[in-house]
Amino acid sequence: MTSVLIVEDDDDIRNNVARLLKLEGYETLSAADGRAGLELARQSRPDVVISDVGMPGMDGFALVEAIRCERGLAATSVMLLTALDDRASMRRGMAVGADDYLAKPFTRVELLEALAGLLKKKGRIEERIRSAVREREEHLRRAFTESLGGGQPADPFGLEAPTGAVADQVVQATVLFSDIRNFTSLAEKLSSREVAELLTEYLEQVCEPVLKNGGHHLKFIGDGLMCVFEHATVDALPLPAARRAISAALGMVLAAHEFRAWMGERFAQRGLPAFAIGVGLHAGEVSLCRLGSAQAKETTPIGDTVNVAARLESASKELGWTVVASSAVLHHAGAGVQTGGMTSLGVRGKNGFVDVAEIVGLEVSPQDRQHGMACLTERAAELTEAVEINSEITARAVKDALRSKLSAFKGYRFAGNEEPLRLKGYRLSRKIGSGGMTDVYLAVREDDGLAVVLKVLDASGHAAGEQLSRFIQEYTLLSRVDHPNVVRIYDQGFTEDHAYIAMEYFEQGDLRAEIAAGPLSQERALQVVAQVAQALAAIHRHGVIHRDLKPENIMRRADGSVALADFGIAKSLPEAGPLPSAPSGQADIVGTPYYLSPEQAAGGPLTPQSDLYSLGVTMFEMLTGERPFRADSLGVLLARHRSAPTPALPAPHAALQPILERLMAKQPQQRYPSAQALLDELRQRALLPVSTHPAE
Numbered sequence: 303m304t305s306v307l308i309v310e311d312d313d314d315i316r317n318n319v320a321r322l323l324k325l326e327g328y329e330t331l332s333a334a335d336g337r338a339g340l341e342l343a344r345q346s347r348p349d350v351v352i353s354d355v356g357m358p359g360m361d362g363f364a365l366v367e368a369i370r371c372e373r374g375l376a377a378t379s380v381m382l383l384t385a386l387d388d389r390a391s392m393r394r395g396m397a398v399g400a401d402d403y404l405a406k407p408f409t410r411v412e413l414l415e416a417l418a419g420l421l422k423k424k425g426r427i428e429e430r431i432r433s434a435v436r437e438r439e440e441h442l443r444r445a446f447t448e449s450l451g452g453g454q455p456a457d458p459f460g461l462e463a464p465t466g467a468v469a470d471q472v473v474q475a476t477v478l479f480s481d482i483r484n485f486t487s488l489a490e491k492l493s494s495r496e497v498a499e500l501l502t503e504y505l506e507q508v509c510e511p512v513l514k515n516g517g518h519h520l521k522f523i524g525d526g527l528m529c530v531f532e533h534a535t536v537d538a539l540p541l542p543a544a545r546r547a548i549s550a551a552l553g554m555v556l557a558a559h560e561f562r563a564w565m566g567e568r569f570a571q572r573g574l575p576a577f578a579i580g581v582g583l584h585a586g587e588v589s590l591c592r593l594g595s596a597q598a599k600e601t602t603p604i605g606d607t608v609n610v611a612a613r614l615e616s617a618s619k620e621l622g623w624t625v626v627a628s629s630a631v632l633h634h635a636g637a638g639v640q641t642g643g644m645t646s647l648g649v650r651g652k653n654g655f656v657d658v659a660e661i662v663g664l665e666v667s668p669q670d671r672q673h674g675m676a677c678l679t680e681r682a683a684e685l686t687e688a689v690e691i692n693s694e695i696t697a698r699a700v701k702d703a704l705r706s707k708l709s710a711f712k713g714y715r716f717a718g719n720e721e722p723l724r725l726k727g728y729r730l731s732r733k734i735g736s737g738g739m740t741d742v743y744l745a746v747r748e749d750d751g752l753a754v755v756l757k758v759l760d761a762s763g764h765a766a767g768e769q770l771s772r773f774i775q776e777y778t779l780l781s782r783v784d785h786p787n788v789v790r791i792y793d794q795g796f797t798e799d800h801a802y803i804a805m806e807y808f809e810q811g812d813l814r815a816e817i818a819a820g821p822l823s824q825e826r827a828l829q830v831v832a833q834v835a836q837a838l839a840a841i842h843r844h845g846v847i848h849r850d851l852k853p854e855n856i857m858r859r860a861d862g863s864v865a866l867a868d869f870g871i872a873k874s875l876p877e878a879g880p881l882p883s884a885p886s887g888q889a890d891i892v893g894t895p896y897y898l899s900p901e902q903a904a905g906g907p908l909t910p911q912s913d914l915y916s917l918g919v920t921m922f923e924m925l926t927g928e929r930p931f932r933a934d935s936l937g938v939l940l941a942r943h944r945s946a947p948t949p950a951l952p953a954p955h956a957a958l959q960p961i962l963e964r965l966m967a968k969q970p971q972q973r974y975p976s977a978q979a980l981l982d983e984l985r986q987r988a989l990l991p992v993s994t995h996p997a998e
Contacts, residue, residue, distance in 0.1 A: 304421065305329040305346065309339030309353040309365065310383070315406075319352065322410055323417075336360025340368050343375055350420055355384035363394060370399040371677030376510050376557075379420040383408070399514055474533040476547040476585040476631055477603065477611040478517065480508070480554060481526035483578040483619065483696055491574055500565070501525065507561055508579075511553025515546040515675075519590065519603050528611070530588055530603045533634070541670065544585055544634035548664055549675050551581040551625045552685060556677075559688035578624075578695035582615030584656075585630040614658060617647050620726075620795065624692040625661040638665030662689050708800040711741065711758055724748075726793060728756060728804060744807065747792070753807045754792060760800055782844045787837035789857060789867040806865065810858035813924075817853055820927055824955055827924040828989055830856065830864055831980075834917055837866035838977035842910040849908065851916035852897045853923065895939050896929050900968050903940040911970035914977065918948075918965025925955050930966070944968065958989070 306328050310316035313334070320330040331346055333339035336353070337360045343351060351369065355362035362382050369375045381402045401423065404416050482488070482504070489497050505522060512520065517529035531543035531550070558579045565577050586607035610628065618626040623643065632639060640663035646655040663685060666675050678685060707725055714723055716732050723730045728745040734755070735742040743756040793804040813830065816822065822830070834856060841848060848855075848869065855868040899915035901908060922930045930949050933939035948966045951959050961983065967973045974980045984990045 303327070303329045304350070305331065305348040306417070307331045307333065307339060307343055307346065307348040307351045309333045309336060309351065309357070309362070311335055311354060311357045315354075315383075319413070322413065326414060328417075336362065336365040336368075340365055343369060343378070344372070347374060348378065349424075350379045350381065350417065352381045352383060352417075355382050366399050367677065370514065371681060377424075377506065379424050381416060381420060471590040473530075473588055473590060474586070475588045475603075475607070476531045476533070476544045476583060476634065477528065477588060477608050478512070478531065478547050478551060478581060478583055479526065479528045479608070479611040479615045480551070480579055480581040481523075481615060483580060484575045485525040487575045488577075491572055492569070496569075499568075503564060503568075504558075504561055507557040508554045511557060512550045515550040515553070516543075517547075517550055519601050521602065526615075528603070528608065530590075533585075542634050542636055544583075544631045545636050545639075545664075545670075547583050547631065548625075548627065548635055548639060548661055549670075549678060551583060551627075551661065552664060552678060552689075554579065554581060555624055555688050555692060556681060556685055558692065559684070576695045576698075578692045580615050580618040580623075580696065581625045582611045582613070582618060583625070583627040583631045583661075584611040584614055585628065585634055586610070610656060614647070614656070617658075619696060621645070621660070622693055622696050623660040624689050624696065626658050627661050629657040629659070632659060638667060640664060662686070704795050705800045708758055708760070708802060711743070712760060725756065725802070726795070726804075728754060728793075730756065745804070747804075753809075754804050755807045756802055756804055758800070758802045782846070783840055785837060785840035786863065787833045787865050788840055789865045805867075806857075808857040808859060808865070808867075810860055812867075813853035813856040813858060813864065813920075816858065817924060817927065822924045824925065824958070827921060828958075828984065829862070830924060831917065831921050832984060832990055833864050834866060834920070835977040835980050835984075838910070838913050838917065839981070841866070842913075842977060847908050847910060848913050848916075849902070850894060850897070851913050851920065852894050853920055854894075856920070895936060896931070898940070898943055899970075900944045901970060903943040909970050910976065911973040914965055914973050914980065915967075915970075917980075918962055921958075921965065922949070922951065922962060925951055925958070957987075961987075961989075 306323055308316055308319050308323075308330060310319070310332075311334055316332050316334070320332050323330050331342055331348060333342050335357050339351070339353060340360065351365075353362045353365055360368070362384070366380050366382070369378055369380060379401045380399065381404060382400045383404050383406060401420055402416050404412065408416075488500070492500065505527065508527060509520065512527070512529050515531070517531055520527065520529045529550075531547040533543040558577065562577045565574065584607050587605060588603050588607050589605045591602045591604055614626045614628060618624065621643070627635075627639075632641075639661065642660035642662045644657070644659045646657050648655050663682065664670075664675070664678050666678050670678075707723075711723065711730070714730070714733075716722075716730070725745075727748050729748055731744045731746055731753075733741060734744050739760050741758045741760070743758065745754050745756045746752070747754055790806040791803060792806075795802055834851070838848070838851075846869070848866065850868065851866070855866065857865050857867045859865065895903075897916040897919045899908075899912040902912055919930055922928075931939060931942040931946060933942060945968070948963050950956075951962060961980075964973055965980070974983070981990070
């Protein structure tokens, strides 16, 4: 039996409506004011609430807002009754979330027709969700089967333009794309019927904030949901589309937070993974295509904006964020959007990067409150908790999956008849080296066939924290620098005890291999010196000291150019103070002893001039095939760095001796003040190779 709650301060009207509805077979409940009505609604969960607007204390508008902010009542249909029949009151009532509006006085027929219309509308929404779940269930099952088998499902998001699609309309809009984290793992532990039940319950809950904020053209894609918020202003929803999309996304986060409780009750003791969602938002041009027969046309949003929104949602998994919005969305959303982290993402199919931010909240303005966003303020503390928990679940799941994937690399055998291992769009080809806790693999980037190196660290052993910290630091420092003579870093990921870096592959190997064949020509040596100096100038501008410059860390490209690599022990300038002392009283050695500056050998503070000294040692070795200082013990070798005179270059290279002397001066202040100063002198002496173009 359908239950109806009547909230009306006029006793006669309240009793008459209750009597009329009882005669029509409805179950009725009554309350004389808004607060009593809200409490009764919480207890009885009616199907419909019929409420007066003008009541003392909590009026009808406030009652609707309170109902929409409560998990158990949010989907309840609400009809407002009032003697006010002006347009402003009607708009306000609908904006705060009322489903219909009936002006007093009303007839029995008008009331019954309005009530029947509300129930039909609710039934249509529920059937739409059930129908969408049924239609997508087979697609979802196929996608899961292909994914578990190692394949890549064709168009898993369903975002490509369908055959025969014609753009019926092009609009400026914000697109919201969301999905459930780890849904494959959830589905594996449930029956088909239970999967459908879970999806139906979830989609019913998250659709409410989407529809409330004016989302249109909802499309259910497996466990995902996509919808469009058009930028064109309409009377009932005057707020910017991007702002409404952010409000909807945050409302979905609250709904998902509450959905965890439902899952805990419904599937207790089933060992399901923690439930979380991700949301991507992007604004731009959207094509609305009409598909189907003439009798049943379905509007499908397609285009670049839709695809980018989906990619941002996908990227949110690795970022460990819950809601990711592009800068275009932030630009249109207005003031009060609360953000966490910010970064740039390379989006396949796009030229360049998309600037994005993590959305963690929304400061609600008075205008926002008038149009149904009051609960974001009233539930601000709960929203913060929901975002944090969802992000923690996401980050933990991503790290667990990455740890499992990287652990599998350790014992992998590259057999030709096996499906190759893959990691985030990279396909492993072969193992090309290992040392300590680090393994190095050659891989191919699948979208463009570029050969890259994957350095993988397994820091799960004893005392591995420092190694992991250095590994992560290498990416952090290099991510600041974009220079042709500095190794290119493409990607990075880490867990508590595993990490990887995807970086440039140098088929020609390092400079050591070139020196091993004999001394280099003066022209070639100066070419390398100039390019390494340009690399040093670039990293020093970013406040980074390399600390381990040597031939093994100078990589060669096929065109003869070189790049500075291996920043595992590099330091930011504020951190490059005196080195700690070992228990024996001698400074700990950080770097390779043959290339250490005197201040490194003595455990003193480091400066950019420390790297220039190491460049001088490398220059001497390139020209002579020998290192400038050799010794039978580490102590003697360090002493020679600190006090022995710089050895003379062979006669053919005597013109370079003043440059070498200045590079290898014992006191940092006696060396070149910067790598750029070295380049300037090489140019002034006409020693700079024609093929080298130093940075200004």
